Amino acid sequence: MGYVLFGAGVCGQEAIKFLGKENIECFLDNNPSCNDIEGIPVYRFDDAKNNYYGRQIVISVKEKYFDVIKDQLLNNGFDYTSYEKLRFEIIREKLLNRPDYISIYKKTINWIKNNSIFNQGIRVTSDCLVSYPEVTGYYIPTLLRWGYRELAISYANWLISIQKEDGSWYDAYDKNPYIFDTAQILKGLIAIREIIPSVDRNIIRGCEWILSCMTNEGRLVTPSKEAWGDDKNICDEVIHIYCISPIIEAGRVLNRPEFIEKANEIWGFYRKNYYDKIMNFSLLSHFYAYLMEALFDIGEIDMCEQAMNSISKFQKESGAIPALNNVDWVCSTGVFQLALVWFKLGKIENGDKAFEYACKLQNESGGWFGSYLSENNLDEKNSYFPSREISWACKYFLDALYYKNFAEFNMDSDTFIDEISKNDDRYKNVLEAVKSIGKGKAKVLDIGCGKGRYLKRIIEDLPLNNYYAVDISPYVMKYINDERIECKQGTLTNIQFPDDYFDCVYTCEALEHSIDIDSAIREMSRVTRAGGLIVVVDKNKKKLGQLDIGEWEQWFDINELRSIMEKYCSEVKVNNDISYENKKADGLFVAWIGTVK
Numbered sequence: 001m002g003y004v005l006f007g008a009g010v011c012g013q014e015a016i017k018f019l020g021k022e023n024i025e026c027f028l029d030n031n032p033s034c035n036d037i038e039g040i041p042v043y044r045f046d047d048a049k050n051n052y053y054g055r056q057i058v059i060s061v062k063e064k065y066f067d068v069i070k071d072q073l074l075n076n077g078f079d080y081t082s083y084e085k086l087r088f089e090i091i092r093e094k095l096l097n098r099p100d101y102i103s104i105y106k107k108t109i110n111w112i113k114n115n116s117i118f119n120q121g122i123r124v125t126s127d128c129l130v131s132y133p134e135v136t137g138y139y140i141p142t143l144l145r146w147g148y149r150e151l152a153i154s155y156a157n158w159l160i161s162i163q164k165e166d167g168s169w170y171d172a173y174d175k176n177p178y179i180f181d182t183a184q185i186l187k188g189l190i191a192i193r194e195i196i197p198s199v200d201r202n203i204i205r206g207c208e209w210i211l212s213c214m215t216n217e218g219r220l221v222t223p224s225k226e227a228w229g230d231d232k233n234i235c236d237e238v239i240h241i242y243c244i245s246p247i248i249e250a251g252r253v254l255n256r257p258e259f260i261e262k263a264n265e266i267w268g269f270y271r272k273n274y275y276d277k278i279m280n281f282s283l284l285s286h287f288y289a290y291l292m293e294a295l296f297d298i299g300e301i302d303m304c305e306q307a308m309n310s311i312s313k314f315q316k317e318s319g320a321i322p323a324l325n326n327v328d329w330v331c332s333t334g335v336f337q338l339a340l341v342w343f344k345l346g347k348i349e350n351g352d353k354a355f356e357y358a359c360k361l362q363n364e365s366g367g368w369f370g371s372y373l374s375e376n377n378l379d380e381k382n383s384y385f386p387s388r389e390i391s392w393a394c395k396y397f398l399d400a401l402y403y404k405n406f407a408e409f410n411m412d413s414d415t416f417i418d419e420i421s422k423n424d425d426r427y428k429n430v431l432e433a434v435k436s437i438g439k440g441k442a443k444v445l446d447i448g449c450g451k452g453r454y455l456k457r458i459i460e461d462l463p464l465n466n467y468y469a470v471d472i473s474p475y476v477m478k479y480i481n482d483e484r485i486e487c488k489q490g491t492l493t494n495i496q497f498p499d500d501y502f503d504c505v506y507t508c509e510a511l512e513h514s515i516d517i518d519s520a521i522r523e524m525s526r527v528t529r530a531g532g533l534i535v536v537v538d539k540n541k542k543k544l545g546q547l548d549i550g551e552w553e554q555w556f557d558i559n560e561l562r563s564i565m566e567k568y569c570s571e572v573k574v575n576n577d578i579s580y581e582n583k584k585a586d587g588l589f590v591a592w593i594g595t596v597k
Contacts (some may be wrong), residue, residue, distance in 0.1 A: 001025055004052055005083065006069055007061035008034070008042045014387045015060045015083050016040070017126070019090075020364030028057065030072075049076060058083050084378070092375050094360040101552055104359050105401065105515055107366030108394045109146075112139075115367075115391060116151060120158045124172050126367055126389040132172045133159060134181035135392050140188030142398050147493035147519030149195070149526075156192045159185050160202050167209030176224035179213055182206050183243030190249050194496075200254060207250050210243065211262050218269030233324070234284045238274040241267065242290040245297040267298060279307050281314060281325045284384060285334025286392075292341040305345055311338060312350055319357030320374065328374035329382035332361055336396035343403035348411065355400050368393035405491075405513070405552075406472055413476035418451040422461075425578040426537045429591040430454055430506050431461060433535045440464035442503040447492055447524065448472075448510020451479035459484060468502070470495055492520035497527045504528070506535035512553050518564055525568035528596045534569065536561065536592040540576065543588045561592055569594030 002025035005012055012027055016038055027034075027042040028049070034042040059069050060083040073080045115123045121136025123129065136155045143152035163169055168177035169185050186206045189199045213221050220240045228235045244263045251259030271278070278291050292311075295304035315321050321338055323331035335358040342351035361372050370385025370393070420427050434444055442465045446455050449469040459467055459482065470490040471477050477487045490496050492507060492514040505524045514520040524534045539547075539555040549555070558574055565572045571594065578589040 001055075003058050003086075004028065004055050005058045005060045006045070006073065006080075007059060007065075007083075008037055009061065011062055011083060012060040013037065015058075015087075017365050017367075017389065018087055018363050018369075023364070027060075028052070045072070049078075053077065055079075056081055058086050088373065088375070088378055091361060091372065101359065102515065102554065104362055104397075107362065107364075108397055109148075109366075109516070111366030111389075112143075112391075112394050113151075116155075119154060121155050122391045124391060125385065126365065126391075128172075128388075130172050131158070132391060133162065133169050134171075134178070134184045135395065137169075137181075137185030137188035139391075139395050141191035142395050142402075144191055145402050145491065145494045146398060146516055147523045152188075152192060153195060156189060156196055156199065159188065160196075160199060163202055163205065166212075167205030167207075169206070171224075171227055176226060177209075177222075178224065178227065179210050179220050179222040180239060180243060182210055183240075183246050186246040186250060190246060190253065193253070203250050204254065204256070207247055207256070207259050210247065211259070214262060214266060215269075218265040218267075219273075220266060233282070235287045236274075236277065236283060238270055238277050239283075239287050239290050241270050241278070241294040241298075244294060248298065263298075279303065279310070281311055283324075285321055285323050285331045285338060286384070289334050289337030289341060293337065293344070296341060296344050301345070304341065308338075308341060308345060308347070308350075315350060315353065318375065319353030319355075321354060322374075323371055323382070323384060327380060328377040329371055329380050330358075330361075330374060331371050331384050332358055332368040333370065333390060333393040333396050336393065336400045340396060340400040340403050343400060343407045346407055346411070348404075348407050351400070351404060351407070355404060358397070358400075363389065365389065366394075367391075368397075401515070402491075405515075409471075409473040410475050413473050416450045416476055416479075418453050418479060420453045420457060421582070422457055424580055425585065426508060426580055426589055426591070427454060427457055429537060429575060429578065429593070430508065430535055431458060433506065433533050433593055434458060434462055434465065434504050437503045437533060441466060443468065443501060445470065445495070445497070445502045445505045445527070447490075447495060447505060447507045448513070449480070449487075450476055450510075452477070452482075452485065454506070454508055455480065455485055456482070468497075493523050495523050495527050499526055500529040501527050502529065502532060504533045504535070506533075506537070508537040509539070511536050511538050512555060513550075515552055515554075517554065517556075517561070518567075521564050522568060525594075525596050530596055532596050534565070534594045534596060536565075536594075537578075537589060540587055540590050543586075546588055556590070558590055558592075565592055565594040568597060570597045571595045 002023050004025055006028045008027040008029045021038050021040055024040050028045045029042055030045055034044050056079045057073055059080055061069055115126055117131045121131035122139055124132040140152045140155055169182045170177050189203050193199050244267050247259050247263040320330050321335050323329055335354050339351045339354035367389030370390045371382040373382055444465050445468045447470045449471045452469055455467055467485045469485050469487045472491045474489050493516055505528050528534055541555040541557045544555055562572045573593045575591040577585045579585045580589050
């Protein structure tokens with residue numbers, strides 16, 4: 001049985017997002033015109049009450065109506081609880097139990113897809129039908145990292161189409177131009193310029209417009225601050241330092257040294273005039289985290305570490321960080337953003353605590369409200385989008401997850417195995433696949449290469465091919481000292497090579513760490529020519545428990561992975577008779593070899 005809620009108005013509809021409509025049996029209401037909501041039946045209380053005696057009723061109405069409904073239920077012999085209390089108890093329970101991280105990821109991706117407007121961008125919030133240019137812009141690097149190239153390209157094309165003649169971009173409602181918004185869009189366009197080369201002119205115009213708003217002393221004066229609100233303890237113009245890194249990057253990739261010079265002047269102004277505000281927790285955590293990430297991205301690592309050490313004093317044992325320096329309630333995206341900065345700094349313990357806490361707040365829809373009450377304090381009023389799902393929370397979840405993986409692989413890089421026997425069947429399956437594509441000058445990629453142990457052997461056996469290596473950790477690839485191997489930082493979901501570039505792409509015990517399996521196989525297939533091979537060597541789901549497994553690690557059902565590969569391959573062969581590490585074949589390892597369509 002699902003929940004029975006009393007109150008089918010605004011609060012009841014908010015409860016659907018949080019609880020999930022599949023978990024709500026019905027609504028009761030005093031309104032005589034009772035229409036179903038999202039397929040959930042709504043009954044008039046007096047007509048239906050006899051069917052629900054003995055059930056606890058959840059009151060889902062605004063505070064001013066609560067006592068009236070409570071008395072009505074008590075007078076009719078019903079037990080009750082409030083939606084606010086129920087939500088509190090559910091969140092508390094989530095915080096006491098380890099989350100299913102893969103499900104959290106999948107729900108997040110679905111939320112993004114469901115809240116992207118066709119041929120435009122991402123919505124401001126789940127209940128707003130308007131695309132948000134700023135957030136759409138800084139989503140693009142995130143989507144590319146996780147293998148959603150087509151959506152990223154669609155976002156970019158829309159942003160290109162709405163750029164103003166003067167080079168600026170406006171807010172979501174097309175009312176005013178904003179320096180901050182324009183700079184975040186530039187981050188996205190810079191990330192996608194190798195896919196859409198013509199975007200360079202849009203980047204230049206955007207940079208030139210931002211710099212036209214710069215005073216002689218380096219201050220950025222935005223034409224409007226209407227969207228920022230009036231409270232400088234929530235948001236202030238110092239967030240403009242989050243605009244510096246794209247100007248520097250544009251100057252670097254487009255050979256415009258004057259952009260870099262002006263960006264340094266901007267940093268000089270804000271460092272001189274806002275130093276205390278930067279170094280002390282002075283804004284809403286969402287906006288303050290912008291400052292912290294900006295420090296890291298422009299190379300001010302010492303300042304970033306010092307300020308984040310101060311933030312760590314606010315972090316609770318649960319991992320929570322308050323939304324402001326004088327409250328208990330939390331800003332969901334702010335917690336993810338601060339986790340992201342800790343991961344960038346290599347402070348994995350603080351990052352993990354914050355990240356895991358924020359993951360537990362996810363709504364059933366896959367999104368996050370802008371803020372939540374603290375698990376220890378129900379008496380406050382959280383003021384930052386308390387009942388609306390904000391699009392940027394999902395973006396920063398994905399960014400934090402990426403940099404979590406990046407930090408962990410860098411930390412563990414010295415422990416990776418650097419040798420494999422030529423008698424190991426895992427190696428033999430890869431070698432035979434590379435042999436089968438022809439002799440000499442084939443392009444072969446090892447994705448998730450680690451220290452390059454497979455490449456070292458293959459290049460000995462088949463020296464005439466062209467070899468490439470990709471790994472999330474540039475540190476681990478330093479162990480690859482062969483000049484014949486071209487190394488590039490990336491992941492299985494973000495292989496930074498053109499379409500149809502390789503003859504054979506293989507991955508060995510790396511797909512299990514990729515999180516988004518379909519995206520990884522799609523990306524491997526994208527960079528492989530038609531008729532070329534993709535090879536996966538990884539572990540069999542039937543053998544779960546044979547080895548320790550990480551929180552995000554996945555092993556694979558033979559037929560399920562074959563089915564995913566068949567979306568992109570005309571044929572998929574499977575070999576599960578694989579010896580390894582001087583052990584006989586026991587079903588632990590499987591090789592899937594697909595011929596790309």
